Amino acid sequence: MTRSDNIVLALSPIDEDLKLAFTVDCVIFGYDNDDLKVLTIECNMDPFMGMISLLGDFITQDEDADSAAKRILKYCTGNEDIFLEEVKSFSKPDRHPFGRVITIAFYSLVPISLTKLTDSADKHLKWVSVDEITEMAFDHKEILDNCLYQLRKSLREKPIGFELLPKKFSLKQLQTLYEVVLGIELDKRNFRRKLRSLNILIDLEERQQEVSHRPAKLYKFDEHSFEKKSSDGLKFEI
Amino acid sequence: MTRSDNIVLALSPIDEDLKLAFTVDCVIFGYDNDDLKVLTIECNMDPFMGMISLLGDFITQDEDADSAAKRILKYCTGNEDIFLEEVKSFSKPDRHPFGRVITIAFYSLVPISLTKLTDSADKHLKWVSVDEITEMAFDHKEILDNCLYQLRKSLREKPIGFELLPKKFSLKQLQTLYEVVLGIELDKRNFRRKLRSLNILIDLEERQQEVSHRPAKLYKFDEHSFEKKSSDGLKFEI
DNA sequence: ACAAAAGTGTTATCACTACACCCATGA
């Protein structure tokens, strides 16, 4: 495995005459210390040398875009089972100095605290707060903006917030996640009532340890129950 | 302009060695006689010879996917100003007998009654009711299903139903459109109240002509008002 | 005993549902 430019793997052919290539770019969102972050890599290609870019790669001959995105996630985290959603394509003819590179953007969600970057990936990668990012290499800022928009939309429509949290979490953690990602304030009692009524949390009958205040109860997401309710037409909406 | 297979224009190069190509496919939805239809073309490529397929084409060197989709729409209808939404990519390695063809799917909306197919396109194209389509060439049925799903979702979230109707329409027409596309029944009075409350229709102070019953009032969509309300955070939801 | 965050219920408002009759027109 070699690293070429902002591209993790350089396995796939680019046609040398046409300079035509298909790639995927992953906006890997992570959440930690009540802060939404994005996994970035430093670009080493002119004219974007030194700027941060997203994780991307060519789509190989024998995989589809989804598999390529999963491959990138596995390369970075070692994990195969990560939430992933396709957002849109980016295909302006001059978007990449290399030639004609059309990319399909995905975003994915990981809890940073549980995510060990693999040794191979670790030295090049950096978690950067979404708020702090003002520019990126290529059109990656635009890609990020689109993915962030889609994350916010999906967060209100589907129970994906759990993907950013540890398996066990308190209601406060969940609420703060929503508040941070959506950039809004939520009423504590209404938020809790809402989640109670959705019936998609399992009370673990456990509590936080070693906090210097009343310890919160811990819950986990009841994926099974949600799937069932979902097919019965549950409308998740926060 | 030549016609090659299901592809309207054959302007863009396919790499002959890799057989790598980028295309767009358009699910062009039309609405007429209370029926949702899709514009199709007969496939003349084995092993799908004779089956219907979507309108698609290569993405040329100097355009992005959006422009390619618009070009197809213009080629078919002569019109440049058509509602268009990107849905997702399709990139299974073996999805196309030609080689490695990755496509980006769009859907678009036109009122059939106002849409004259261009002479060049007319002889090859056919409007087919969505309900009647059970199979298509390539993976186009899957693409259609995905686009139909997205159309239904967007129809409830955004005021795009108007794109399928003539400029002037009655509330009944609008309601029937929703019922047909969403496959549900709506209450007449509740539907009308809802639309009144949204304040996005202009009463044209006109009525239907030559109908053998009380003529309905005609309205048009107030795009300007919607844009303003939308940026003020109006939540359109039907 | 104090600091810090967890946890809990009620009321008012708004949106949504269900539902039945009269009206205007052409034939």
Place this chain on the structure above:
DNA sequence: TCATGGGTGTAGTGATAACACTTTTGT
């Protein structure tokens, strides 16, 4: 005058929003 679809209001129910105090723990 009849057939056809157009047009209207109300009452009941459920969801959402606003709001303040008590509880549990560690120090």
